[in-house]
Amino acid sequence: MNVLHISPRLRPGGVNQLAADLACGLQQAGFRNTVVSPPNELVGRLTASSVQHHSSRNIAVFTYLNELRRLRRLVASTKADIILAYTTPAANLAWRACNAMPEEQRPRIIGIHTTYPKHPGWATSLNRCDALVAISRHLRNELTRRAKLDPERNIWVIPYGVNEELCNPEYKPSDAWIQQWMRSCKEPEGALSVCVPGAITPLHGLEDLVPVLSRLNQINVPAHVYIAGDTARADAAYLNKLRKLFRASGIEKQITWLGHRPDLRDVICICDVVLSLAKAPACHDRTVLEALALGRPVAGYDHGVVGEVLDTFLPEGRVSPNDNAGIADRLEQWHAYRPHIYDSLPYPYRLGDTIRSVAELCSSLSREG
Structure with a gap:
């Protein structure tokens, strides 16, 4: 399965590196991944994981007709089955790039939301996605409350989990x-x-x-x-x-x-x-x-x-x-006294849980298509 990630905010640290973690994790799981983002320090990691990277300076450049055509060519050349859009402008862009394609060739669009949308017309962008992901229950509730979503719209809650190899109770500074x-x-x-x-x-x-x-x-x-x-x-x-x-x-x-x-x-x-x-x-x-x-x-x-x-x-x-x-x-x-905390991360707060859940969602949408 071919997955195209559009992440205009990709950079190291916090939720902004979610696209890199998902692309590398899905690549390891057998998916073929391409990331469209501004150039940054994470590109080397993507390349090392055999993830293709295409540079964009800013999501706004895609609003120009020639850049929209460029994205359409990229969707076609990568034979994308799924597009993961990490902002509402990216979701809207993906829809515009794919809407004119024959239905049997059109990739499914998943909007992944990590923060409150601020882009004008964001509710319309949400409804244009085939599936929505929120990284917390609170965010899902806010999206549902603020947006006029389709009545049957289902928002998946998939927390952005922690890499247990980097963060665990046994870790100690040098x-x-x-x-x-x-x-x-x-x-x-x-x-x-x-x-x-x-x-x-x-x-x-x-x-x-x-x-x-x-x-x-x-x-x-x-x-x-x-x-x-x-x-x-x-x-x-x-x-x-x-x-x-x-x-x-x-x-x-x-x-x-x-x-x-x-x-x-x-x-x-x-x-x-x-x-x-x-x-x-x-x-x-x-x-x-x-x-x-x-x-x-x-x-x-x-x-x-x-x-x-x-x-x-x-x-x-x-x-x-x-x-x-x-x-x-x-x-x-x-x-x-020191309170007791979990000795290991519970589901769904591990990065592996996040990758598996997104992989399952991609596979289910592909089967529906």
Whole structure:
């Protein structure tokens, strides 16, 4: 079976590398895969896995007639049976490229959604797909609520699973890495080390660190927070506001700004706890899932995909949204005892589960065709 992936956002890290993981996994499972995406560091990995790659600078270039013809030629030359479209513009593009083809030659289109659609006319694009995939139950519910979908439209929920070879409870940072960390990040002996990963934006709720740390200080629970987010890409005014807030609240010395960390897996492993303080329900959060896969407890507000994942892995990590006192209480408990987490990832949160589910969907659509 021939699968064509259209992924205008393909790049390393987070959900944006889903197309590469699926293409390589499906290739290993016996499918023939071609990826259309901007050139990036993942192309070498695709080539090493015998996946063909065709470059595109931006999805917008396909709106021109000559580029649309180019995609039609690519669909024909690859003899695509299935097209996986990773954004709503990509799904619309795939439909336009294939709509004029004879029905018996037309590939089936699967729209894979990792975030809330923002493209104008996105509901129409959803209805043009032969099947839809959402990477969380929360996202499926939001798509159903916001879009006027066909009454019989079925949305498959296929979480973007974690690679167990990279994230597992047995993983440990190297001795050299640990020594470097100890030299650069010195925290009080016996302090609870807390990692807060994610973009530095108002949506990620870093202001809640003030009442959380203040509460822990009142009950004599030593804690130190490591914020792992790219300060260079953060809004300067917002970042300055946070720094002033932490200084005025007397918790400045309990916070270390790590900046962007390509070694985030090691940072998570060296810390005791991971926090999610997002103010709005998210439709995906790879870091929370990876932290749990590494055996690190996560406390977070019980909404969106964070509540969904914690409900499976660590129900006691769920805290009512905006209940920062509840977050502090949970950290106090975990400072006294370490909660039990799965020794291995449960279904469907392994990358192998994701690949098998997508393969089954592709095969079922091909049989229907």
